[in-house]
Amino acid sequence: MRAVDALMECLKAEGVDVVFGLPGGANLPTYDAFYDAGIRHILVRHEAGGGHAAEGYAKASGKVGVSLGTSGPGATNLVTPICDAMMDSVPVVFITGQVRTELLGTDGFQEADTIGITMPIVKHSFMIQHPLEIPRTVHEAFHVARTGRPGPVVVDIPQDLSRADIPYEPVSDVHLPGYQPTIDGNQKQIRLAAKALANSRRPVIYAGGGVVGANAGPELTELGLADKFPVTCTVMGLGGFPAPHEQWLGMLGMHGTRAANYAIDEADLIVGIGARFDDRITGKLSEFAPRAKFIHIDIDPAEISKNVPAHIPIVGDAKNIIPRLTAEYRALAPDPARLEEWWSRIRTWQERHPLHYEDSTDGEIKPQYMIQALYQATEGDAIVTSDVGQHQMWTAQYYHFNQPRRWINSGGLGTMGFGLPAAMGAKVGCPDKTVVCVSGDGSVQMNMQELATCAQEDIAIKVFIMNNGYLGMVRQWQELFWDKRYSQVETGQWPDFVKVAEAYGATGMRFEDKNTLVSDMKEALATEGPVLVDVRVTREENTYPMIPAGKAARDMVG
């Protein structure tokens, strides 16, 4: 059997039903095998679109995404999705073509050192050196991508090796002696954590994307409800705890709620779960949660005490640890009344500083209202992807995600151009769900070519562009911190998104009136096939509240 046919068998054995890719010279053999392999292949228009689609697919479905590109430029176009998947711990296997082995190192046509280029941004990578290695390597790649802290794995296959004939036998095990992630949390540490929780008077549970990745949303909710614990999530963790909820503080961090940030600031005990104390959460590190002790639960031991020293570290899978922590806590039966004072303090913040904006008095659409309207139009029950910038933060703030895997965005790398292809992947992974992309007029243009893919494959995503004619978040920073010197942030009236949509074979719409926005959105959602909506919003609106970069939670503005 040709090695590429064995590759197809391996993909099927891994349960792969769809891949996103683009062919080229170096992966022609692989594409010949796709011709009748019975695996759905979605032909993207740019490898970056395929990579982000594989991420969106993985995040929405919980399965491993697969993305393919050829050698050289095909592979370098995948660099951004690979890095994005690394930062947000998304399980994706990237299979790249490579030039023939005799050409390696000669600067051959379309040769790039894919393994070298991607080395700092992969969980692991494999360079195929012998065709016999291919089957086992593919399974190892899936194993590494899926288990432990998930992440991107690159498999680089030289063209001549992929054509070779090999005896194929199904591989039932993987052999990676240096890779043994810890799943089971240490019981003694879990007990100590329960004890600390039982003795704390101002606890906060702070959950991140790891909870979503571990499918531990229900377990997190149960822990939160084991007592009246205040719960906040990072932008990656939204949906891990059902919002809105009386114990829900809202998101924390740079554009989080004041209640969440102030609670962190005054907490005596913080339980970080599947979160990594990123600078967008901590602000000024030396002033982050100055009164708190930290329980840190994470599957990646290197995250523990990386930024904030942990007092009770617990390494393992959140789904394994959280229920045990809940059980240990319940066994201690602490007096819930001890949290009353804490809650009265939190309620004061919530009442004094709710999320707010000044709504327009005419028909102008405020961007915040646009998200509230979307929440109404979708009845809070859509998978929502976003790009990066103001629209991302407003969506995180105003679309109250009540389930995991409903909110898909690029949090760590902050990749503009992520949202549209991610929505495409999410819709492929969850065809029965309404999938919406909230984008900006800047971001959406970075991977808009995938509308053609959506039209061709009838992938019915609904893209709502929050169009303010600016690179809005950069404009906001220039307004607030650079004396309003708007340098290279105005994008103006181009392109005409409605015409663009039509050119790509999608439906284009433009909404400009607040008063009919909800019903207009419902119409867009009910329209068949991919839809691109140009929503004209207030041009110079700022995302608030905000912890200025390098400042502490107490210094929040807006």
Next chain:
Amino acid sequence: MGEPATKEVLSLDELEAVAGLRTGRKHILSILVENKPGVLTRIAGLFARRGFNIDTLAVGPTDDPTVSRVTLTLDGALHPIDQVTKQLHKLVNVLKIRDLEPEETLARELALFKVSTDGAGRAEVMQICEIFRAKIVDVTKRSVICEVTGTCDKVDAFERLVRPFGLIEMARTGEIAISRGRSET
């Protein structure tokens, strides 16, 4: 501290963070890695990306041809060693890491010194070699090459003593190390 799983009170003030500390001393990490292409690049790249500074690095085979040993020294005053080892452990090709305890470790380095003997210094250099159990491995009219084996400190001391004679050049391997006693490193 209140025992876990009992009703005994635990004061949060008693909890101490233990990780992320700088030890202030030199650390020798003995790292067993799979003998595969690119492994050294992965280690070096990791150090560069995370801003860890390698003082010395030595790589060689072990008794198992599929496994190589990387011996790496770094300054515990500059880096939290636990973070370094945890990051290294994430590399799939890294099999085992030991942060060797100084008193339970034999560490050796090989160094070659090319010393000028233009003046009348040759006898003196030979004397120093004798004290350090170094060998003269090459002699010309105007120079000698000395081969020294020992700990990093011993090689440093040798260098200080021969430098005044005119040190033309030197080459050092960086330390390799193995734990004392019967058990494996």
